[in-house]
Amino acid sequence: MRAVVYEGPRKVSVKDVPDARIERPTDVLVRITTTNICGSDLHMYEGRTDFETGRWFGHENMGQVIEVGEGVDKVKVGEYVVLPFNVACGHCKNCERGYTNYCLTAQPVPNWAGAAYGFADMGPWPGGQAELLRVPWGDFNCLRLGEDAQEKQTDYVMLADIWPTGYHATEMANVKPGDQTVIYGAGPVGCMAAYSAVIKGASRVMVVDRHPDRLAKAEEIGAIPIDDSKVDPVEAVTEMTMGLGADNGCECVGYQAHDPQGNEHPNMTLNRLVKSVRFTGEIGVVGVFVPEDPGSPDPLYKEGYVAFDYGEHWFRGQKMGTGQCPVKRYNRQLRDLIAGGKAKPSWIVSHELPLDQAPQGYEHFDKRDQGWTKVVLHPNGALAGA
Numbered sequence: 001m002r003a004v005v006y007e008g009p010r011k012v013s014v015k016d017v018p019d020a021r022i023e024r025p026t027d028v029l030v031r032i033t034t035t036n037i038c039g040s041d042l043h044m045y046e047g048r049t050d051f052e053t054g055r056w057f058g059h060e061n062m063g064q065v066i067e068v069g070e071g072v073d074k075v076k077v078g079e080y081v082v083l084p085f086n087v088a089c090g091h092c093k094n095c096e097r098g099y100t101n102y103c104l105t106a107q108p109v110p111n112w113a114g115a116a117y118g119f120a121d122m123g124p125w126p127g128g129q130a131e132l133l134r135v136p137w138g139d140f141n142c143l144r145l146g147e148d149a150q151e152k153q154t155d156y157v158m159l160a161d162i163w164p165t166g167y168h169a170t171e172m173a174n175v176k177p178g179d180q181t182v183i184y185g186a187g188p189v190g191c192m193a194a195y196s197a198v199i200k201g202a203s204r205v206m207v208v209d210r211h212p213d214r215l216a217k218a219e220e221i222g223a224i225p226i227d228d229s230k231v232d233p234v235e236a237v238t239e240m241t242m243g244l245g246a247d248n249g250c251e252c253v254g255y256q257a258h259d260p261q262g263n264e265h266p267n268m269t270l271n272r273l274v275k276s277v278r279f280t281g282e283i284g285v286v287g288v289f290v291p292e293d294p295g296s297p298d299p300l301y302k303e304g305y306v307a308f309d310y311g312e313h314w315f316r317g318q319k320m321g322t323g324q325c326p327v328k329r330y331n332r333q334l335r336d337l338i339a340g341g342k343a344k345p346s347w348i349v350s351h352e353l354p355l356d357q358a359p360q361g362y363e364h365f366d367k368r369d370q371g372w373t374k375v376v377l378h379p380n381g382a383l384a385g386a
């Protein structure tokens with residue numbers, strides 16, 4: 001089968017690799033119709049993780065089931081399914097409590113937790129930017145889709161990661177009807193957090209970024225764009241909230257946060273968020289941070305340390321939630337919002353490409369080229385509506 005293989009910093013190529021296949025009775029084999037390039041793929045693409053060359057990316061996957069192991073009861077051949085980026089067993093201590101983001105079985109490193117397809121430090125699982133994907137614990141991990149699966153594939157594929165992740169940020173930040181919410185980052189996840197806040201009935205959603213195309217996407221759903229290359233975002237939010245600060249906020253940028261000149265400051269958005277959110281407000285952090293980043297230009301962050309303004313955070317009595325999203329907590333309900341015509345997360349998609357054009361897709365998305373807000377790949381030539 002063909003797959004988007006990582007060859008080293010900023011180099012991927014589409015190559016033949018061994019076919020994914022059923023390896024255990026509980027596996028499901030999926031022919032991928034739709035798979036996204038994610039902002040978190042870029043950390044690996046840029047060589048800022050220990051992702052091994054020769055492996056392939058792809059954790060935002062959907063497709064059609066072509067084979068099931070003999071221990072699979074629910075999922076049937078022919079069904080369309082979308083896969084949470086989390087690989088989870090369903091029976092460990094964390095999965096049983098709903099924390100499929102911290103599965104103990106799917107992560108082989110002792111005393112670690114959490115696994116994902118095609119991801120650094122998240123287990124051996126191959127990615128879905130390929131023609132086929134092996135889904136372990138298939139009955140647990142597959143979310144089945146209805147008859148509109150093909151027609152709405154660019155909506156449903158967002159259930160693999162970015163929409164639940166954006167939603168999770170608003171859950172950790174406790175966004176409620178009437179709230180004033182600030183989102184740092186208008187990339188795909190930031191836009192999905194803004195979308196979730198709008199759906200939850202926030203009275204005002206402010207989105208901080210500096211890329212005009214991304215801010216325009218946020219504005220399309222009724223968010224207020226704040227361009228941090230032109231204004232101080234903390235002042236802008238403070239002014240818009242009569243000096244009090246936002247009720248809650250979401251961090252959707254992560255450790256490669258940088259100023260408009262391109263200099264990285266891993267603490268930049270966190271510290272701005274603390275100052276943008278009111279006393280006793282709540283914050284959800286879904287932007288990726290890692291335990292160590294030897295390639296960081298920030299000496300502290302080489303060891304994973306962030307110069308966080310804890311004093312201000314404590315003084316304001318704020319709460320903060322962090323970490324990857326347990327996709328299964330939300331994907332069923334969010335699927336039904338799409339099926340019921342109440343949500344259309346594909347509004348974020350700018351490009352749909354065949355798998356062979358993945359290298360160009362990575363290059364443009366990595367450079368934040370104007371207009372490349374979200375790239376969807378179709379490995380089996382199944383372009384939308386086909």
Ligand SMILES: [Zn+2]
Pocket residue numbers: 038039040041059060085161162
């Ligand atoms: Zn992702």
Ligand SMILES: [Zn+2]
Pocket residue numbers: 088089090091092093094095096102103104105106
């Ligand atoms: Zn588990």
